[in-house]
Amino acid sequence: MSGAAQGNRKNENMDLNVLRHSTSHLMAQSVKELFPETKVAIGPSIENGFYYDFDYPPGFTEEDLLKIEERMKEIAQRDIPIERKVVSKNDALEMFKNSGETYKVDLIEAIEDDEVSLYKQGGFTDLCRGPHLSSTGKIRAFKLLNLAGAYWRGDEKNKMLTRIYGTAFSDEKSLSEYLQFLEEVKKRDHRRLGKDLDLFSISDEVGAGLVIYHPKGALLRYLLEDFERKEHLKRGYQFVVGPHILKLEMWKKSGHFDNYRDSMYFTKIDDVDYGIKPMNCLAHIMVYKSAIRSYRDLPLRYFELGTVARHEKSGVLHGLMRVREFTQDDAHIFLRQDQLHQEILDIINFVRDTMKIFNFEYEMEISTRPEKFIGTPEDWDKAEIILKEVLTGEMIPFDINEGDGAFYGPKIDIKLKDAIGRKWQCATIQCDFALPERFDLHYVDSDGKRKRPVMLHRVILGALERFMGVLIEHYGGKFPVWLSPVQVIIMNITDEQEVYVKSMYQRMIDEGIRAELDTRNEKLSLKIREGAMGKVPYMVIAGKKEMNANLITVRMRDGGELRDVQLIDFIDRIKEDNIFRR
Numbered sequence: 001m002s003g004a005a006q007g008n009r010k011n012e013n014m015d016l017n018v019l020r021h022s023t024s025h026l027m028a029q030s031v032k033e034l035f036p037e038t039k040v041a042i043g044p045s046i047e048n049g050f051y052y053d054f055d056y057p058p059g060f061t062e063e064d065l066l067k068i069e070e071r072m073k074e075i076a077q078r079d080i081p082i083e084r085k086v087v088s089k090n091d092a093l094e095m096f097k098n099s100g101e102t103y104k105v106d107l108i109e110a111i112e113d114d115e116v117s118l119y120k121q122g123g124f125t126d127l128c129r130g131p132h133l134s135s136t137g138k139i140r141a142f143k144l145l146n147l148a149g150a151y152w153r154g155d156e157k158n159k160m161l162t163r164i165y166g167t168a169f170s171d172e173k174s175l176s177e178y179l180q181f182l183e184e185v186k187k188r189d190h191r192r193l194g195k196d197l198d199l200f201s202i203s204d205e206v207g208a209g210l211v212i213y214h215p216k217g218a219l220l221r222y223l224l225e226d227f228e229r230k231e232h233l234k235r236g237y238q239f240v241v242g243p244h245i246l247k248l249e250m251w252k253k254s255g256h257f258d259n260y261r262d263s264m265y266f267t268k269i270d271d272v273d274y275g276i277k278p279m280n281c282l283a284h285i286m287v288y289k290s291a292i293r294s295y296r297d298l299p300l301r302y303f304e305l306g307t308v309a310r311h312e313k314s315g316v317l318h319g320l321m322r323v324r325e326f327t328q329d330d331a332h333i334f335l336r337q338d339q340l341h342q343e344i345l346d347i348i349n350f351v352r353d354t355m356k357i358f359n360f361e362y363e364m365e366i367s368t369r370p371e372k373f374i375g376t377p378e379d380w381d382k383a384e385i386i387l388k389e390v391l392t393g394e395m396i397p398f399d400i401n402e403g404d405g406a407f408y409g410p411k412i413d414i415k416l417k418d419a420i421g422r423k424w425q426c427a428t429i430q431c432d433f434a435l436p437e438r439f440d441l442h443y444v445d446s447d448g449k450r451k452r453p454v455m456l457h458r459v460i461l462g463a464l465e466r467f468m469g470v471l472i473e474h475y476g477g478k479f480p481v482w483l484s485p486v487q488v489i490i491m492n493i494t495d496e497q498e499v500y501v502k503s504m505y506q507r508m509i510d511e512g513i514r515a516e517l518d519t520r521n522e523k524l525s526l527k528i529r530e531g532a533m534g535k536v537p538y539m540v541i542a543g544k545k546e547m548n549a550n551l552i553t554v555r556m557r558d559g560g561e562l563r564d565v566q567l568i569d570f571i572d573r574i575k576e577d578n579i580f581r582r
Contacts, residue, residue, distance in 0.1 A: 016170070020045035022082065022133040023072075023142050023168040024052045029124035030071035031056075031164075034064075040126070041103040041152060041161055048178070049167030053150050055103065060162055065144045068164070072142065079137030080122045084130055092116045092127065103152065141175040142168035145182070151315060184420055190472035191319040197477055197534060199485075200320065209317045209324030211465055216485035219514070221464060223483055225305055228329050228461065235350060237303040237331060242283020244307065248273035250282050253438055255374040259407040263310045280306035281457055284332040285439050288453075293443040298453065299335035299343055305464070306330045320469030327464045333456040334441070340454060344390045344412075344429060347458050351414055351427045354460050358471065361417040362427075364396060367404035374408055375434030383431040384410045406457070408434045418474040426462035426470065477535045478557060481577035484514070486536050488574065491518040491527045493543035500547045504540065504567055513574050528555065538574070 024043035027050075031038050035056055043052030054060070060068075087095075089108060096104040104127050108116060119128045121136055133139065144166040152158035169175040186192075194200045199217030206212065213221060229239070245267065251257045256264065256278070265276040277283075284302045293300070307327045316322050335343055355362055366387050369380045387410055391398045398412070405411055409432035415423045432455040435441075442450040461467040471479070481487055488508065492501045498519050508515040516536075518527050524541065531539045539555040546552050546564075554562040554570060562570075 017045045018131055018133060019139065019170060020050040020168045021128075021130075022136075023139050023166065024050040025082075025119065025121065025124070025126055025128070025132065026072050026075060026136055026139055026142075027068060027144070027164065027166060028052050028054075028126060029075060029121060030068045032124055033075075034067055034071055039101055039103055042107070043126075049145070049165060051163050051165045053103075053152070053161040053163050055159065055161050060147055060164065062147075065147070065164065069142075069144045072139075072144075075122070076136045076139045078122070079135050081135050082119060082121045082132045084132070085118045085120060086115050087118060089114055089116055092118065095125075096127070106152075139168065141170065141172045142166060143175060143179060149315075154313075154315065156313060156315070181420065185422075185473075188420070188473040188476045189319075190321075190469040193472050193477040194319070197472075199472070202319070202323075207324070208314055209312055209322070211320060211323055211325070217468075219485040220468065220479070220483065223485075224461070224464060224468070228305065231350075231354070232303045232329075232331070235301070235346070237301040240284060240287050240302045240304050242277070242280055242286075242304060242306060244309075245269075245274040245276050246282055248275050251275040254282055254435060255407060255438065259372050259374070263312075265309055265311055276309045277306075278308050278310045279457075280304050280308065280328065280330040281332055281435065281455075285435065285441065285455075288334050288441060289439065293334070293453075295336060295443055295445045295451070298443060299333050299339055301331060301333045303329070303331040320465040320472075323463075323465050326466065328459050329461050329464065331458050333458070334436075334443075334453045335456065336443070336451070337454055340386050340431070340456075341390055341393075343456060344387070344431070345394065347429050347456070347460075348390070348394070348396070348412075351460055355414075355416065355427075358474070359419075360474070363399070363415045363417070363423070364391060365399040365401045365413050365415070366391070367401040367406075367411050367413055369405055369410060370403050370407060372407055373405070373434075375432075375437065379433035380405075380410060383433060387412055387429075387431055406430050406432075408432045409457070411457075416470065418470060419476070422473075424466075424470045426467055427460050428458065428462070430457040432457060479535070481537045481574065482579060484537050486516050486534065487514045487578070488538040488540055489516045489518055489527075489531045489534075489536050490540040490542070491524065491531075493524050493541065495519075495521065496544060497542045497547050501540075501542050504542070504552070507567065508571065508574075511571050511575070513571065513578075531555075532557070537577070538570075540570070 021044065024045065028040050028043055031054060032040065039055040041053035041055065043050065089111060092108050093105060096108065107127060116127060117129055119126050119130060119132055144164060146165050148163045148165065149160050150163040152161055167178060169178065197216065198214050199220060200214055201212050202210065203212060248257065248266065260278060264278050267274050267276065287302055288300060305327055307325065309325045312322055312324050333343055366384065368384055373380065401413065409430050411428050411430040413425055414427035416426055417423055436453050436455050441453055443453055445451045490501050490505050492498055501517065501519060505515055505517040528539060535557060537557045541553045541555060551564045552567055552570060554565050
């Protein structure tokens with residue numbers, strides 16, 4: 001992309017951010033006019049829209065959203081000038097204290113500057129750096145979307161506020177297209193489909209962020225795990241398994257305790273402190289340390305479907321996408337520095353092959369050194385250069401995500417693009433010089449001297465829970481045949497065919513086909529409708545005609561139908577469909 005094109009895109013994004021930020025103020029003004037007792041908090045623009053947090057004890061309703069939106073339209077039509085004013089910090093404090101806006105007072109007190117900027121539109125004044133549009137009349141295409149709860153400053157110890165989300169665009173056509181997109185997102189929501197397809201549940205009785213897999217969901221997970229194991233064996237990975245808890249001293253030595261402990265759980269056994277693992281790397285390091293390693297042994301690739309626990313705040317938990325316990329397809333590769341380029345490239349090719357199977361497009365970015373890190377800046381610079389060289393050498397486009405690396409090394413993050421264009425972070429490749437140093441890892445080189453290996457941390461699918469959630473939404477619950485927990489439902493029309501369909505069912509089970517049998521004394525239309533709602537790829541139907549001819553009728557998920565089919569031919573078809581293809 002040319003510099004001019006990049007500049008234009010930045011200007012477009014800036015203009016849209018200004019529009020959306022101005023719309024959040026328009027919403028706040030409307031709320032204050034309709035519900036004067038409300039206290040306002042913050043209202044930024046965000047990706048695809050905006051929100052504003054309010055302290056309104058009765059709580060807003062869906063009906064209130066309609067009222068607020070109508071008032072927003074009225075204020076926009078008034079075409080009120082939006083004026084910026086710079087005042088002293090003390091004057092601003094006095095003004096907001098007098099108006100009872102305690103959240104604004106809290107924000108101002110945290111500002112170090114002697115002056116602050118305010119934006120005024122009609123009778124509404126807000127604390128804001130801006131910029132904003134020149135008048136409310138320039139806000140034309142917007143929609144309020146939903147309500148949510150949000151703790152003040154994101155801290156669970158603070159009061160829960162009501163957050164109103166909305167979106168805004170420069171024209172009605174763009175708004176309409178986005179609202180249609182949101183409708184498609186709702187249809188694909190993995191939480192709704194997870195319930196409809198009986199895949200998983202999350203129960204408050206058990207605990208937030210803890211997934212319970214139902215039989216079909218557990219089978220879907222098994223199919224993914226089985227796929228993963230076979231693909232890793234093809235590529236020279238060795239399977240290992242580590243414990244779920246390790247002594248606290250291990251986590252201190254690795255740097256996790258200093259840099260990651262807010263996301264960890266801890267326990268005590270026989271007066272010894274332990275940490276429940278948030279990552280799998282330490283056990284893999286101990287496997288490496290269990291023997292003397294030669295340069296000829298490297299690279300060593302250790303793979304584990306390792307279940308980890310992370311202390312996620314309640315406000316960020318989201319179905320399968322953000323949970324407190326999950327399983328990673330985690331691998332750690334120990335290698336010489338001269339092997340880094342090829343090994344990183346091999347991982348990228350692994351990602352490429354895998355994403356092709358699931359029909360995902362993807363983008364890459366390099367995340368660089370964060371403020372808190374272990375190791376030396378020199379090693380970090382070296383690792384970042386290597387990651388860039390691999391991608392540049394293969395002419396793979398990438399973005400730079402400044403300061404978002406892991407605390408032990410920079411990384412390549414791979415962002416998947418699903419069927420409706422959303423991006424998801426799943427695969428990652430992290431280059432680590434620091435942990436081999438901290439744990440005194442070495443190998444014996446060709447000159448007989450001890451050398452320090454490098455360590456690559458990588459996942460391909462990432463967290464299985466998250467990837468399953470992405471898959472459910474990517475396919476809209478219509479999994480390919482090889483991945484469908486139930487591949488075929490066999491149903492009779494009357495009791496007369498019960499023995500016939502049972503024999504077909506047993507034949508398919510014997511052939512390794514994932515089949516279900518429906519011989520309920522119900523109308524065929526009901527059985528077919530329920531099968532369709534379950535998004536099962538095939539439904540086999542047998543009535544008197546099919547039984548007498550020793551044939552079947554096959555109804556397909558896409559609405560097609562095959563009549564007078566030999567059972568053996570149908571079995572061959574499913575076996576053919578059951579092979580995933582790159």
